[in-house]
Amino acid sequence: MxxxxxxxxxxxxxxxxxxxxxxxxxxKGERKMPVWLDxxxxxxxxTIMAVLIIYCLKDVGDDFGGxxxxxxxxxxxxxxxYKWKHNTxxxxxxxxxxxxxxxxxx
Amino acid sequence: MIQKKALKTAFIKSIPILCSYIFVGIAYxxxxxxxxxxxxxxxxxxxxxxxxxxxxxxxxxxxSGASMVTIALTALLMSSRQTFYSITFLKDFKSMGKRMPYxxxxxxxxxxxxxxxxxxxxxxxxxxxxxxxAMFSRIYWMAGSVIGGVLGQLxxxxxxxxxxxMTALFVTIFIDQWEKTDRHTPALLGIAxxxxxxxxxxxxxxxxxxxxxASAILIMMQRKEQAE
Numbered sequence: 001m002x003x004x005x006x007x008x009x010x011x012x013x014x015x016x017x018x019x020x021x022x023x024x025x026x027x028k029g030e031r032k033m034p035v036w037l038d039x040x041x042x043x044x045x046x047t048i049m050a051v052l053i054i055y056c057l058k059d060v061g062d063d064f065g066g067x068x069x070x071x072x073x074x075x076x077x078x079x080x081x082y083k084w085k086h087n088t089x090x091x092x093x094x095x096x097x098x099x100x101x102x103x104x105x106x
Numbered sequence: 107m108i109q110k111k112a113l114k115t116a117f118i119k120s121i122p123i124l125c126s127y128i129f130v131g132i133a134y135x136x137x138x139x140x141x142x143x144x145x146x147x148x149x150x151x152x153x154x155x156x157x158x159x160x161x162x163x164x165x166x167x168x169x170s171g172a173s174m175v176t177i178a179l180t181a182l183l184m185s186s187r188q189t190f191y192s193i194t195f196l197k198d199f200k201s202m203g204k205r206m207p208y209x210x211x212x213x214x215x216x217x218x219x220x221x222x223x224x225x226x227x228x229x230x231x232x233x234x235x236x237x238x239x240a241m242f243s244r245i246y247w248m249a250g251s252v253i254g255g256v257l258g259q260l261x262x263x264x265x266x267x268x269x270x271x272m273t274a275l276f277v278t279i280f281i282d283q284w285e286k287t288d289r290h291t292p293a294l295l296g297i298a299x300x301x302x303x304x305x306x307x308x309x310x311x312x313x314x315x316x317x318x319x320a321s322a323i324l325i326m327m328q329r330k331e332q333a334e
């Protein structure tokens with residue numbers, strides 16, 4: 001088990017390190033980046049973030065009256081507070097507190 | 107003296123990251139602990155992997171005994187955005203000498219955002235601040251995961267719902283990214299492809315196809331735009 005956990009973390013670390021250094025390996029010295037890659041670099045983060053949000057909300061349909069509605073409302077709390085204050089801390093705090101409260105109440 | 111000033115500026119700039127990383131780091135440590143992984147594993151992962159979103163997913167992967175291939179593929183796909191962050195700082199980091207490898211390996215969503223926002227007249231000062239922002243952020247994250255892991259052992263009651271931190275973090279980053287651009291197709295595409303793949307492939311395995319399909323569509327859309 002220990003071996004499995006350590007291997008998993010090392011494998012993940014190597015993959016992440018590889019991705020982070022990739023542009024530096026590929027564009028060593030004076031080699032220029034192709035335009036399409038540069039453009040993909042600008043737009044891919046928002047696509048990935050959207051997929052990640054779907055990932056977090058994947059179980060909404062399982063128990064809509066409990067976890068489902070709580071998660072959706074909590075996401076709305078985060079969005080509204082963030083639009084209002086633009087403070088990551090306040091929004092994460094408010095959304096999480098709201099979600100935990102909803103789970104407790106329902 | 108200059109170094110001290112850079113340290114101070116970097117700390118002030120990194121306060122939002124401090125709040126978010128300590129908080130989310132604690133949640134991560136607690137989740138790891140609840141899944142049966144002690145605080146030193148959290149510290150090891152936060153030190154060696156250092157990527158918020160994927161570290162959370164890694165808990166689920168490790169709990170279900172996922173294969174190394176699945177773990178590697180998920181890491182590669184989920185952290186692919188790191189590559190694009192590096193692209194932005196290609197020139198800056200190259201000129202940072204000995205600090206360059208550290209800067210490359212320590213980029214995150216938040217440090218990326220803060221370091222992009224730095225506007226200093228003095229280029230050397232700006233790079234010093236970038237370095238310290240990156241360094242501080244990583245320390246906050248590691249500290250948070252350890253605190254969470256240790257607290258997870260001390261707190262007797264269930265902190266049900268604390269994992270919502272991760273969702274909240276993504277929503278704030280999503281809004282930031284949405285506001286930065288007028289082109290919302292990539293974000294909307296992510297939502298649409300995400301939901302469609304969730305329905306088709308199910309909860310356990312929709313991430314990989316969703317990210318692959320979305321990236322492929324984005325590349326094709328660009329090719330088409332370029333051809334026109």
